[in-house]
Amino acid sequence: MADFNLTHSDPSTIILMGIPGLEAAHIWISIAFSMLYIIGLLGNFMVLFVVGKEQTLHKPMYLLLCMLSLTDIGSSTSIMPMALCIFWFNLKGFTVGGCFTQMFVIHMFSVMQSAVLVAMAFDRYVAICNPLIHTIVLTNARIAKLGLVGLIRAVVLMLPLPLLLSRLPFCANHIIPHTYCEHIAMVKMACVDTTVDRMYGLVVAFVISGLDLILFVLSYSLIIRAILRISSKKAYEKALNTCTAHFCVMLTSFTLFFFSALTHRFGQHVSLHVHIILVNLFFLLPLYSTQSFMGLK
Template sequence: MQSTLFCLRAEHLLLYPMLDSNTTDFANPSTFILLGIPGLESAHVWISIPFCTMYVIAILGNFTILFIVKVEQRLHEPMYYFLCMLAISDLVLSTSTLPKTLSIFWSNSREINFNACLTQLFFIHCFLAIESGIVVAMAFDRYVAICDPLRHSTILTKEVVAKIGLAMMLRGSVLALPYPFLARQWPYCRTNIIPHSFCEHIAVVKLACADISISSYYGLFVAFLVIGLDVLFITMSYTQILRAIFRLPTKDARLKTFGTCTSHLCVVLAFYVPALFSFLSHRFGKNVPLQFHILVANLYLLVPPMLNPIIYGMKTKQIQDRLLQYFIYMN
C-alpha cells in the first residue's frame, strides 16, 4: 500500500561492498541478505528490547480483544466485529515482519529466501491496505450510529459487516498482488544485499538492474489511492458526525456522543500519523540518516498493532469490566 513510505535512496546501496558471489548476473537470486539497521549493528540487541516488548504487547493485546469479544455477548455488535478484524490485521501485520527482524538482531540470521521475501512483501502491503479499509469501515459504523441510530441495526447487519470485511480483504489482496509480480520480473545483477530489516517493495526493486519506473509509479498510485480515498471517506464521515453532534440540545449530550468516537479517532491517529511522518521524512528529509528511515518503518508496523488494543481496552467499559472479572477470578 505504502511502498513510497519506506523507499530507500539508491546511493545508500553504495555504502555496502558487493561480494563477488552477489554480483554475477541472475534473473532471480535464490536469497536476499537483510542488513537490519545498517550502521547500528552494535546496538541491534538493545534495539530489539523495545521492539520485542511492543510485539509481545501487540500479540497479547489483540488476542485478548478477540477472546473477550467472542465470549462477551454484549459485544456482538458491528463496532466490535470491526475491532476483531482490526486485531487480526494487526496480528498478521506485526508477525509478518518482526520475527525475521528479531532473528537478525539476535542471531545475525540475515538470509531470506527470494520467494519468502516476496511473500513478506505481499503480506505487508496487503494488510496495510486491509487495515486502512477497516479503519474506514469503523468510521462508517460511527456515522450510522450517531447520524441514523434507529436504523443502525438494520443497516449494519452481520451479513453486511461480513461483506464489508470481505471487500476490504479483496481490495488489499488485489492492490498488493502486483507488488511481488513486478519485483519478480526484474533482473537482479547488482547485489542481493537489502539495507533494511524486512522486504519492503521499493527496497527490493531498487536492487534491480533495470528501469523500475513501473514499480515506483504503481507504489505511488496505490499509496495515494488507498490513503487518499480512505482519509477522504473518514473526513466526510466525521464532518457529518460533528454536524449531528452540534445539533444536540445539551453540552452533556454532545460530550457523551462525541465520547463514543474517541477510541476510533485515536486509532485513526495511531495509524495515519506515523504514515504521514514516514512519508514526509522520505520526501523532504533528504539528509535524514538511513537508520532513522528504517527505525520509522519498523515502528510504523509495530506501534499501531500495539496501541489499538490498549486504546479500546482503556476506552471501552465492557472490555474493562470483562478483564476485571478475569483478574478477580484468577486471584
C-alpha cells in the same frame, strides 16, 4: 540516506541489514520492540477471546474491533519475527521468494487495516448521526461483507507488486538496509528500468490512502457536527471520547504511512536509522489501538 557498497553474489538470497549504523544497539532496540510486540499481541488476543466468548458483544462495532485486531496482528507479525531474528541471531539471509511473500503480506495487511478504520468511521457516523437506523443498516452480515470486500481489495491491488518484481533481473548487490523486504527497496536492486514498478507502487499507495482518507474526513466532519449538537453532557463525552481514540489511531497510521512512502522515494536527507525505527513503530503502535477502543466502549 547512506549508500552501501557491500555486495552479495548469491542470486537466490537477499541480505537484510537491520538498522545500519546502530548494529551495536540492536540488542537494546530489540528489547523495546519485542516488549511492544508481545504486550500488543497479548492485548489483541484478549480482545478476540473476550468478544468471541461474550455473546452480548457479537455486534457490528465489536466485530470491526476484531477485524482491526486481526489486521494489526497480521501486519506486525509479518515484520517483527524476522526483525528479531536479525537483532538476536544475526540471521540476515532470506530467499527472494520469501522476501516477495513478506512484501505482499505486509502491504496487504496495511491496506486491510486502512479499510477497517474507514468502516469503523462509517459505523460511528451511522451510530451518532442516524442512531435509529444503525441496527438496520449495519448488521453483522453487512460487516462481514465489508470485511470480505476489504480483503479482496487488498489482495487484488497488492498482488501485482511481487508479480511485477518477479520479472526483473536483480544486480549483484542483494543487500537491503532495512529490517524487512520493503517494496521500493527491492525495486532499487533491479538492473533494468523500474518506472512501471515505481509508478504502480506509488499510485496505488496514494490512491488507496487518499480515497480512505477522504472518506474518513467526510465521515468525521459529519460526526463532529452531530456531536456539537448533543445536549446531554454524558452522551457528548462518550461520543467525543470514542471518536477521539479512533481519530488519533487513524492520524497516526496515515502520518507514519506517508512519512515512510515519501522518505523511501524522496527523503535522501532523512537519517536511515530514524526512518527504519519509525517505520517499525508504524507496524507496532497500531497493536494498541483496539485496546484503546475497548477501554472507551
